[in-house]
Amino acid sequence: MTSNRARLDVLVSECRHTFVEAAMQLNAVSTWSFSCPCVVIDGRTDQIKAEVIGVGSIGNLVPTSAAIDSPEVKEWLRIATEKSPExxxxxxxxxxxxxxxxxxxAYERLIEERRNGIKGLWSADDLCSFVSRSQAAxxxxxxxxxxxxxxxxxxxxxxxxxxxxxxxxx
Structure with missing residues (x-):
């Protein structure tokens, strides 16, 4: 986790202007709504992308999988990561x-999502949790x-x- 934290600190520093932009937009809003700004940083490659987007549009930028919410798929993913998919x-x-x-x-639903071009980066539960945290913040x-x-x-x-x-x- 410390390597992720260090990487995150670098990304936030490099994308400070995007955070400032989001803060200015958020400061101009009087009540929380799904259009409230948040920041998405894609630091998976050397070319960092940071974007201000409405909370309600996160699913368009960060693909979400309903199949991943299944306890059985979660368990399968955990075992596959620790040992192997087989x-x-x-x-x-x-x-x-x-x-x-x-x-x-559940695995068939996951395969169907993939066939339809949905390569979920997180689950629908994760997305709902993020929206709730945004509202609380x-x-x-x-x-x-x-x-x-x-x-x-x-x-x-x-x-x-x-x-x-x-x-x-x-």
Whole structure:
């Protein structure tokens, strides 16, 4: 986590102007709504992209998967990351028949999302949690999402955080 924290500190510093822009927009708003600004930083590559976007539009910029919310898919992803996808399939499909059926149905939804071009970076639960945190932080902080390179076979990691509006506007 410390390497992610260090990477995040660098990204926030490099994208300070984007945070200031979001803070100015947020400061001009009197009540929270889905159009309130937040910041999305894509730091998965050397070419960093930072954008101010309305909280309600996050799903358009950060692909969201409903299938990933399934406890069985979450377990499969955890095992696949720790061991291998093959071991994860064997563990999920052998043993408890009901769990295997639930996993198979959820995994099929995941495959269908991928076929339809949805490569979810986070789950619908994660998105809802971010929106709630944004509302709770209003009007004192700008909510942000940082997409970072993954570790141990993961394609990415996502950190959500808030940046104090007072320090951005001073």
């Amino acid at each position: 071991v994860a399939f064997a563990m999920m499909l052998n043993g408890d028949e009901e769990r295997a059926t639930r996993f198979n149905e 209003f009007p004192k902080a700008v909510s942000a999402i940082a997409l970072l390179p993954g570790k141990k076979g993961q394609s990415h990691s996502i950190l959500t955080f808030e940046s104090d509006i007072t320090s951005l506007l001073s």
